[in-house]
Amino acid sequence: MAGEPIEGQVLLLTAAKASVPGTRLPDLIERAQVALGPRLECYRRKYERLYASEDLEIFLVDWGHWKEIGGEIGVTDRELSAIRRAHEEQLLRIGRRTDREAEFETTLEIREPVVIGTNENGTGGDTGGEREPPSR
DSSP: OTTTTSOHHHHHHHHHHSSSOTTTHHHHHHHHHHHHGGGHHHHHHHSEEEEEOSSEEEEEEOTTHHHHHHHHHTOOHHHHHHHHHHHHHHHHHHHHHTTOHHHHHHHHTTOEEEEEEOSGGGTTTOOTTOOOOOOO
16 A cells, blocks of 8 residues: 555654654555545545545545544654654645645644545545544
């Protein structure tokens, strides 16, 4: 999977800023996607969707949401910070492409993004065992 739906350039940038080895980051992103993918429909119902494409959807969640996800997937605070940063950097990269960077930067002051892959590689299409996202 190699970090889908987070782009390779975003992984490189995040790894350079994060305190986790760059070789470890794709595995961490994949662990998060395994937890998030089956919940895609729940995120669609419960949270504001900021962006959608064929391959991914980005939702805005309240602060603390990633902490709950980190507890579920069993990562350290440092690893969770890297995962969260990768999701933020992916949002900003899309913002630059779509001329919405200022809007997305402002959004990051209020809430956190969650990027969920919607293609077969991103696990978003897996409907088995749909669980509710962590509570707000």
